[in-house]
Amino acid sequence: MRRFSLSLEQRRGIKGYAFISPFLIGFVMFFLYPFIHSVILSFHTVDIQRESGYGLIWEGLENYRYMFRVDPDYNRHLVASIQNMFLNVPIILIFSFFAATLLNQKFRGRTLARAILFLPVIISSGVVMRFQDDPNALRSLLEAGLSVDPSTGAQTGLRSFELSLLLNQMLPPEMTPYVSYITGAVDRIYDLVNASGVQILVFLAALQSIPPSMFEASYIEGATGWENFWKITFPMISSWFLVNTVYSIVDTFTAYSNPMMIKLQRVGLEQQQYGRASAMAWVYFAIIMLLMGIILKLMSKRVFYYE
């Protein structure tokens, strides 16, 4: 009997394991295990001792009760984070798709334009971010700078205040919520544009992997640029909307500026309540997972896959 011989598919499967294992070892050691470890922590109080490392004191559901019932900020931050996600992610997606389409055109100085659009991602991380906390620094200046005339110090820029007045006068009152959505976006434009850099890059890479022969064929058939965009470009990269949605959701939820992240940082690192912070993070995580699952389920039905 051929007891020890494997089918071709199985042999390839073994190679698959071999290929995946270096990454997987790193992943299991530094992400999966810590991930499970934090579940255990969330049911305990972590007691840090100088000599023996740390000890765990069993608390049951106390940490979970605490965050919903006692903690003054948790529920508020949770709701705010979810609201922000729903407000920001669509705008980020639309903007980054738009920017990527423009940057994919051939024109002189394209690389420069791409670099400039990616700048916020480079600037807004690491050291520079810390520098931005400075009262005289970049960010406050930028936010003010857009509306403050440097020579006179007078407010000159078009802030959303004027914009919303303008739009509200023009439109019927039942449109007000939509108006405030748009004007809110104008107010947060610095953050939104900041959050779009990676998505633009992903869309760009995706746009570049559309086979050019498709466009060629459609141009020969006499299609216009507009038709090409909606009938080739858009369906071909629709699956990348999924990827970018995942990325944007993760990014808005776990950004350092997110109030929930600041809260977790404070509870965990400054107050050294690791157990409590783990419990908070886990509830937060579970909610993100749930939302993400629902959103992806809804989106993946409309996505077109080219075979």
Place this chain on the structure above:
Amino acid sequence: MRIRLRAKKVNRSVWGNIAVFTMLALTAAFMGLPLLFVISNAFKPLNEFYLYPPRFFPQNWTLTNFKNLFIQLSNSWVPITRYLFNTVFITIVGTTAHVFFASLAAYALAKHNFPGKKIIFTSIVMSLMFTSNTLGIAQYIILSKLGLIDSQFSIIALNIGAALGLFLMKQFMEGVPDSLLESARMDGASELRVFWQIAMPSVKPATLTLIILQVQGLWYNTGSSFLYSEQLKTLPVALSQIMQGGIAFGGMGAAAMLIIISVPILVFVINQANVVRTFTTSGIKE
């Protein structure tokens, strides 16, 4: 390709061009502002640094900030080149290791079938969403058991299994046509060779994108809780110490910042200039 370009020129009107250009110029101006501010600050003399309202352009351009920075750095206990080496080492080794292993894993996940594949991928995607601060304790314990605390390999090891790269690469690997890989296998290429010579070149835009993201992440890495020895610390740590020196060090801080952000920007520009269309579907008839 050539046909398409010619057709495009006929189709797109001058006004279309102007509209696209204006749009891009406006957004670019908006995003370029902070950089402009960093540059101008680096060249401002100290007495103009804290002027209110702030000015975008210095009245007297000066190189004093850079000079002071170098004097300050050459007097420090650990020479600046040591910090620079640490950061460059972490960035290069970390990026290479992550890009290689993540692509390898992504290739296997996208193009091979084996039991447990789905669970592995799902758990990797899930880990994207988990916040890093609560993973800290366990990561530290594991690293210390491996004896990697206070070693640059702690940063590199942590980085190998990061989920984002795999997620990105897997999505792109899915798009590589199976028939292309199959034909290479039929010609006798080993699986590793198929990966390296067929699959990797086909996803070049994605690889370059991932490199940008990695360099960007590692270049700014401070190794905060894993590196203790002064001679192992990274450039951002050295520079932020200068910036914390107070008001008098503001100009130096700006000069330091200009130097440090110029590297990721450079990497980005070089990479993006090299992104070319990949013709994975060329030569395939189905």
